[in-house]
Amino acid sequence: MTTDKIRVLGENTIGYESSAEGAIKFRTFNSLLNEENPWTFCQATAHEIESAVKKAAEAFPIFSSLLGLRRAAFLETIALEMEKYKAEILEVYVAESALPLGRAEGELTRTLAQIRRFAKIAKVAQWTDPTIDINDKADIRKTNVPIGPVVVFGASNFPLAFSTAGGDTVSALAAGCPVIVKAHPMHSGTSTLVAQAIRMAAQKTNMPEGVFSHLLDGDNSVGEALVKHPEVYGVGFTGSFNGGKALSHIAQQRERPIPVFAEMGSVNPVVVLPGIIEENGAHWALTLAESVNLGAGQFCTNPGLILGVQSIAFKTFCNQLGKALSEQKPSCMLHPKIFEAYEKGSSAMEQMGTRIAVDKKDSDKAHFAAPNLVEVSGGDFIKNAALQQEVFGPFSMVVICDDVEELNAVITHLDGQLTGTILGNPDELDAYGSVITSLQSKVGRLIFNGVPTGVEVCGAMQHGGPYPATTDSRFTSVGDDAVKRWVRPVAFQNWPDSMLPESLKNDNPLCLLRRYNGEFTSQKI
């Protein structure tokens, strides 16, 4: 049944059906108003989980064999449906996240652009990476195929872009994998609205019923059951280290282990070289302060670690950064629990280092996070692993190293990170070659004279990094290559042309660039 009404219903979406069998109910919270939201959500039962997976498994052979054009039409219709219900989605988004309307609008715009980008990726299908070798011994042709139904977990800090119709979901749909979304409990209302838009799009474009389901829960049990299910083939997750590690562990303990792509956060080291701060310290202090405080610091690419070698100029820079942070406007955090964790984490860091004066203005408003900046020595940083822990929020730590050698030691000591940034004059980079090499070995993305926040959705983006930033540094969760997480190669040897996947047929009906006997060509064979 297609309906043009959309409202927060609190039900699970299982294929084309709504379902609310369970007895466990929960609500979301308006952190800004400091009160519960009015909607009641019904946690999915074991039976509902089983139905969703069964429908996904049944949909897989049909959905995966559709032409990319058909999947593209589905994705484009998701964007259209979301646009149609934009006002409702934004209203619930703001009530559930305490983020400002401007941010909600920006994130929706980005999410829609991302959906349309993956519609194009589904259509063009260059990710199939077709490779053909024909010689007198054999005719072997390889193409990527989708892995099977996957589970996507909504992320607390991106109710749209990294949640229900976010990058994980749409990259998996583009590849041909049915998706079961486990909504984030903090924004289940936003998630159900988007889920309804996806369901309507699936019906309008005649997708097999199980191509998408949406399950609710207030704790972790539904997610765990999904990751354990034998008919699930992959998992996308953005969240805490403990959450990602637990899911990854469950997935590895299965009789048939499955990949978990967990993006688990990062402190995103920024290395400040001496030349640039002598010339332009105030500018970079302000730029960094804005990046630290952006969205109440609730970004996985938040610059949480500032590294430099001790000097008068660096000390001045740190003070400028402290002052610039004082002048930043505090804002409300996503949820009381996230605010509490920030306060606790931020205070713990103050105990372990020296607080650089930052006014705690507006911190009397409930759940408003005041920026904080703490200073430690390179020696202490290396000795105390607790100093590497991410404080989710507008927090940053300055690590003052005695010399370049200690700076190198600090970087070598770092855990894997999503990003690493160098602030420096181009002419001083050569002198810091080993610093840059060390930093590269720790990160997925290197930034020069910029800030790590702001993750561009494009072909060249790498949003992922060595463990524990993610569980698998070989893949990205943002940008075109995100689709590669949901596929695996299959080779066809001496296979009849009529039975080959489109990407491998002699006449190259998808007009793909293919490796043919070692050369790239889009010619027919």
Next chain:
Amino acid sequence: MTTDKIRVLGENTIGYESSAEGAIKFRTFNSLLNEENPWTFCQATAHEIESAVKKAAEAFPIFSSLLGLRRAAFLETIALEMEKYKAEILEVYVAESALPLGRAEGELTRTLAQIRRFAKIAKVAQWTDPTIDINDKADIRKTNVPIGPVVVFGASNFPLAFSTAGGDTVSALAAGCPVIVKAHPMHSGTSTLVAQAIRMAAQKTNMPEGVFSHLLDGDNSVGEALVKHPEVYGVGFTGSFNGGKALSHIAQQRERPIPVFAEMGSVNPVVVLPGIIEENGAHWALTLAESVNLGAGQFCTNPGLILGVQSIAFKTFCNQLGKALSEQKPSCMLHPKIFEAYEKGSSAMEQMGTRIAVDKKDSDKAHFAAPNLVEVSGGDFIKNAALQQEVFGPFSMVVICDDVEELNAVITHLDGQLTGTILGNPDELDAYGSVITSLQSKVGRLIFNGVPTGVEVCGAMQHGGPYPATTDSRFTSVGDDAVKRWVRPVAFQNWPDSMLPESLKNDNPLCLLRRYNGEFTSQKI
């Protein structure tokens, strides 16, 4: 010191040094002569393991930043050195494997071709997959970089092609990863000779010392210590399910988990459709029998499972297959332990099914494996998981299904496999669409009217498949894409051109095909 003498010394190779510190000694066995070989090998100590890893870690930043041309020269010199000592290598190979000289020569030829293929891959470096997006917001460029030192385990059944200078090692070296080989205990002599060739090549081409080390052990302890070592970043393994699973488990339990690419075997189902056997049954029975018995059946792509729907023609085909297997010449297995496991596994299968008459000729010779063929019903196969276990050797099992529905159920019930084969007339394939779809979901390579043995080294090869055939179905251990196991992408944002990796520089010095703002081009920027 470069030397032109080469002989089995029984020492570990640690960078450019030989080392034999340990007290634990072991020997290899000549299965054909039923006696120990004359050489004594010295198991690596904890200190030697530490030295090898330390040298590899020190070599990594140097080796990984060399131009691909330099790494190519190293690989090409390995091939030259191995050719120079061909006679010695082949003699020890035969003594340690009981495989005929012709097979040894063939495997050496293949191994040398593979080394030279990866030399070209190192030089061309298209695997860096360079991707560039430049717009008014940012300049983002992504390229693959090597992950770090890796450990490669020699495989029992391919003393050259899947061992010391085999596909795992040379693909990792091509990518820029130093390699520590843990020699297979059954052919440690062959392995030390090849290791000496690699060491000489490294010295002649001025590679950093730790680029290659070679450690010996008679059990599993050295391998386990290597996989646990914090400075190891990846593992390549070809061997048993239990071995691969154990290593994978160790790698996951580390503080920083690392990828283990384990190829753990397969029964390689062959689905026989009715049309083809009515027309050409005797031909395919002989072809399959030869494939089952090739190399005493000691191939991971050995066709160990023949599936068909009951009919007089299929019964006749099974008898023809039994007769053809009787006429195959038994040959000596690699090692008494492997022979014993074959006898035990083969007998256990006979207890669970019905033996199809195969003469057990020549089985009086020690360690000579007589081919065996056992028949079970589709119903029994589904009920008894033990029937899916691989019997390593010239064994195959016929599964006779009541109807196409049961055939489909059997395939759905299968574990992940390296290969799946369809023997059929082209005009009968349409009627078996669901069988083919099911089979595809279980395998890494599909073969039409051929046999799965014979794994072509080319761009389109996929040697890998869903768990438990391998630990990671997204990668191949044979063919050009094997290099992708040892790399991860790094994005450079607004990075100065002079500091970018060669693959990303504006003037495209490596002349690579690059994705630039969504289009493939080899133009400069």
